[in-house]
Amino acid sequence: MSLNVEHDAARRALPSEKPLRLLDNAGHAVTGAATGGFSLPGTETLLDLYRKMVVARRFDVQVTALTKQGRLATYPSAYGQEACEIGAVSAITADDWLFPTYRESVALLTRGIDPGDILKSFRGDWHSGYDQRAHRTSPQTTPLATQALHAVGLAHAARLRHDPIVALTFMGDGATSEGDAHEAFNFAAVWQTPTVFIVQNNQFAISVPLARQTHAATLADKAVGYGMPGFHVDGNDVAAMYAVTHAAVDRARSGGGPTLIEGLTYRVEAHTNSDDPTRYRHARDVEHWKRRDPIERLEKYLVSEGALTEATRSEITDAAEALAAHTREVITTEAELDPLELFDHVYANPRAALLEQRARLEAELAEAAAEPR
Structure with a gap:
């Protein structure tokens, strides 16, 4: 009896220990092996991603302020993680499905969901204040990794029905230690479901550092054990996150199966408003990662290419402020609860x-x- 199990080279290859990137911290285009063979998206795409990140950052800062005022019960900030979320979610279509966690509010915003509907769960009005079917977006989940199984189940059903959609799901570094994550990875790989797993490695599961979660060189290494491609990406490089996710989505849609993408980033803010991060990390580490800001990186590149003019910058700022004003309005209006x-x-x-x-x-x-x- 022989073990006739075939695997292509891409599924056996370990991801690079150094995260692949397309733009460096100074906003310069990267060439050579560091790109992992991916190409820098076009200027219009990058300008659109920049716009989305600026608007999302303003939303995130506004919601954090409202939470501190007692307008929301809690809010998990994504400050500094915009490239991971927006780069990935921008790579799927309106027909594809998104399975987010509690930290992906800016991904939902990018998906076109109104701030008032996003924040209803954090305010205590509804668990998921938006129409999931209309937005093809499942409720934000708090239990770790459960949404990964939901994504795989939906993707498997779509595959059986010959429905050419892709399910993209987020999870944090801590969630990869959960049994649900293992089951989702394994089922997706065995049945070749059109699923893309985005692991936002912000290096802390609340207060637990990454070194207490895994002894692997990267979280993307886990993909090899399940027989699917894995990519270790600079999660503060929105160009790289978009390019890698776009390729994974295309691969999944064409029947190539699942992909695991680790975005290496950092949680700049506290886990939530009830957390005191000074108890488990140093301020100098936060400052180090603030200097690797994803918005500033892309902005430098766009300015150098002449794509970001003062007029465009002003228009984007106005749009961001308008959204912040709308967010304040819907949150400061008392909810009518029945x-x-x-x-x-x-x-x-x-x-x-x-x-x-x-x-x-x-x-x-x-x-x-x-x-x-």
Whole structure:
């Protein structure tokens, strides 16, 4: 009996330990082996990515401020991680599906979802305030790696139905230690589902450093064990994130199976507003990564190419400020909550016990409303 299991060279090759990039920290185009064979996207694409990142940064800063004012219960910032999220999500089409975690709010914004709908879950109004089917975007998940299984399941169903869509899912470095991540990677590779896994390696799982998560040289190395391609990418280089993800999406759509992409980045802000990062990391490390800012890097390149004029910069800034104003407006407006919504969307055909409970609560609310104040 022979083991007749075939693997191509791309699935056996270990990712580069040094992250591939297309733009260096100074905004210069990279050439040679450091590019991993990928090409720098065109100027119009890069200008669009720049626009999206600037708007997203302003949104993120505004929401963090609103959270500190007590307008939201919590908010996980993506400050400094815009290239990972926007580069990846810009590589899929409106027909493809996105499976985000709690930290991908700027990816949802880039997907076209209104700030008020994105933030309803962080405000406590709804768990997922947007229409998932309309936006082809699943609810933001808090349990680690569960959304990876959902992405693989949807992708597998699409493959069986000959539906040419791709499922892209995000996860953090800490999530790769979860059993759900293993199951998702393995199922996707075995059944060759059209799935792209984006691992945002921001180097901390709350307070747990990467060295306590894995002994592998890179998280992208894990791909080889499952028999799928893996790429180790500079996650602060939006050009590289876009190019690599775009290639992975094309490969998945054409029947080539899944890809794992690790974006090496850094979580500049606290894990959430309830976290004190000074207890487990040094301020000098944060300052080091601030000097590797993804927006500034792309801006330098675009200016050097004459693609980013003062007029364009002003227009982008105005758009960002308009979005920030809209965000303030929708969040400072008190939500109208109906306790009876608790019983909606539980069963297609509500059971008798549920209808009885709803009627009881409705009566209690009516009684409370009739009492003199």
